[in-house]
Amino acid sequence: MNTTVLVSTFLAASIEVIEMVAIVVAVGATRQWRAALAGTLGGLVVLAVLIAALGTALQRVPLSPIRVVVGALLLTFGLQWVRKGVRSVSRDGWTTGIGEQQVEEDVGDGFDWTGFLLAFRGVSLEGLEVAVIVVAFGAADNAIAAAAIGAVASVLVVGALGAASYRLVARIPRRALQLFVGALLTTFGTFWANEGLGADWPGGDLALVWLGAFYVAAALALVRVVSYWRRGTPRRLRAEQPLTEGASR
Amino acid sequence: MMLWNTTRKVVTWWVVTFVTGDDWTVAAAVGAGLLATWGLLRAGVPAWWLLPPVVLAATVSSLYRAVLRERG
Numbered sequence: 329m330n331t332t333v334l335v336s337t338f339l340a341a342s343i344e345v346i347e348m349v350a351i352v353v354a355v356g357a358t359r360q361w362r363a364a365l366a367g368t369l370g371g372l373v374v375l376a377v378l379i380a381a382l383g384t385a386l387q388r389v390p391l392s393p394i395r396v397v398v399g400a401l402l403l404t405f406g407l408q409w410v411r412k413g414v415r416s417v418s419r420d421g422w423t424t425g426i427g428e429q430q431v432e433e434d435v436g437d438g439f440d441w442t443g444f445l446l447a448f449r450g451v452s453l454e455g456l457e458v459a460v461i462v463v464a465f466g467a468a469d470n471a472i473a474a475a476a477i478g479a480v481a482s483v484l485v486v487g488a489l490g491a492a493s494y495r496l497v498a499r500i501p502r503r504a505l506q507l508f509v510g511a512l513l514t515t516f517g518t519f520w521a522n523e524g525l526g527a528d529w530p531g532g533d534l535a536l537v538w539l540g541a542f543y544v545a546a547a548l549a550l551v552r553v554v555s556y557w558r559r560g561t562p563r564r565l566r567a568e569q570p571l572t573e574g575a576s577r
Numbered sequence: 578m579m580l581w582n583t584t585r586k587v588v589t590w591w592v593v594t595f596v597t598g599d600d601w602t603v604a605a606a607v608g609a610g611l612l613a614t615w616g617l618l619r620a621g622v623p624a625w626w627l628l629p630p631v632v633l634a635a636t637v638s639s640l641y642r643a644v645l646r647e648r649g
Contacts, residue, residue, distance in 0.1 A: 396611070401595050404607055407632065408598035411639055442594050518628050525615050527625040539629065546633050550640060557644045 330471035337465045337478030343533050344454045344461070345482050347516060349490035351450035354509040357497045358409075359443035366439075367447025374448075375455040384472075386463050389456065395524030398453045403517025405446065409510025410547055416503045418554040423501050446513075453520070458483070507551075511543040518543075600642070606635035 356364035379386065458479050466475030497505070519529065519536055529535035596604045610631035617624035 400607065400611060403632070404598070404604045405595050407603055407607070407636060410636060411598075411600070411603075411643070414640060415643060445595070514632065518632065521611055522614060522625055522628055525611065526618050527614060528623065529625050535625075542629060546636075550637065553637075554640050554644060557641065558647075 329477075330474040333465050333471040334474040334478040334481075337462060337475040338482045340461045340465065341458045341479040341482040342486055344457045345486040347536075348451050348454035348458075349486050350512060351454075351516065352447050353490045353493060353497060354505075354512055355443045355446045355450075357494070357500075358502065358505050358509050359446075360440040363440035363443035364447040367444040367449075368451045370444070371448045371451025371455055374452050375459060378456065379459050384463050384467055386456075386459050387467070389460070391457065391460065392524045392526065394453060394456070395520045397524075398449050399517045399519070399521030399524055401449070401517070402446075402513050403521055406510050406513025406515075406517050409506050410514060410543070410550075411510075413503060413507025413510050414547060414550045414554055417507055418551045418558060420503065422504050450516075507547055508544065511547050512540065514543050515540040600639045603635045603639050606631055610635075 352364050352368050355367070378389075382389065462472070462475045462479045465478075466472035500508075515536060519539060522529065529539075531538070598604070607628075610628045613631075614624045614627045617627065
C-alpha cells in the first residue's frame with residue numbers, strides 16, 4: 329500500500345468533501361433532510377456510474393464548463409436566500425424561526441425537489457472532482473487502490489463530522505441560518521464559476537475562507553442598512569401623515 | 578400537448594426557483610459579471626476580483642428596490 333498516495337489523496341479530497349458536506353448539511357437544515365439525503369444519494373449514484381463507465385478517462389472530463397454552470401446556479405440561488413434572509417432578519421430580528429419552523433414558504437410536507445437538486449449538484453460536482461483527484465494521484469504512482477482508500481476515508485471522516493454538526497446547526501434560528509447558508513452558497517457559487525472561467529483565486533482553495541467572510545460581513549452589514557431604510561419609512565410617513573390629514577380636513 | 582405543457586411548467590419552475598427568484602435583475606447582473614470576467618480573462622487580465630463586487634452591488638440594489646416596493 330502506497331501510504332504517501334493515500335495520505336495525499338485523503339488531504340486533497342477532504343477539501344472537496346468539506347464543500348460537499350457543507351452544502352448537504354446546509355440544505356438539510358434549512359429545507360428538508362429527506363430531500364438533501366436523497367440528492368446526496370442521487371449524486372453518488374451518478375458518480376458511481378460515471379466512474380464505472382469512464383474509469384481513468386475521468387481525467388479527460390472537462391470540469392471547467394460544469395463548474396461555471398453549477399457555480400452560476402448556486403450563486404443566483406444563494407443570493408435569493410441572502411436577500412430573503414436580510415429582509416426577514418431586518419424586519420423580525422435574529423431569533424425568528426427557532427426550532428422546526430420552516431424558513432422557506434414553498435417547502436411543504438411533500439418532497440422538496442429544490443433541496444434535492446441543490447444537494448445533487450453539490451455532491452455530483454464535488455464527487456467528480458474527488459474522483460479526478462483519485463485518478464490523478466493514483467495513476468501517477470500506479471496506486472489507484474491507495475488513492476481510492478484515501479478518498480473514501482476522507483468522505484467517511486468529513487461526512488461523520490458533518491452528521492455530528494447537525495444538532496449544532498439545528499440550534500441556529502432558521503432565518504439566521506437562511507442568511508448564512510445563502511452566503512455559503514453564494515461563496516461556493518462565486519468560487520466555482522470564476523474557477524470554471526479560468527480565474528486563479530489568490531490562495532487557491534483558501535480563498536473560500538475570505539470570500540465567505542466577505543459575503544457574511546456584507547450580509548450582516550446589509551441587515552443593518554435595510555433596517556435603517558425600513559426605520560426611515562414610518563418616520564417619514566409619520567412626518568408626512570399629519571400634513572396630509574390636516575390638508576384633507 | 579400534455580408533454581409540452583408539463584415540460585414548460587418544469588422549465589418555468591426551474592428557472593424561477595434557481596435563476597431569477599423574485600428579482601431577475603440580480604441573475605442578469607450575475608450573468609453580465611460572469612461575461613465580463615470571461616472577457617477580461619481572455620484579454621489576459623486576472624479578473625478574479627470582479628464578480629464579488631458585482632454580486633454585492635446587485636444585491637444592494639435589489640434590496641433597496643424591495644424596501645421601496647414595501648413602502649408602496
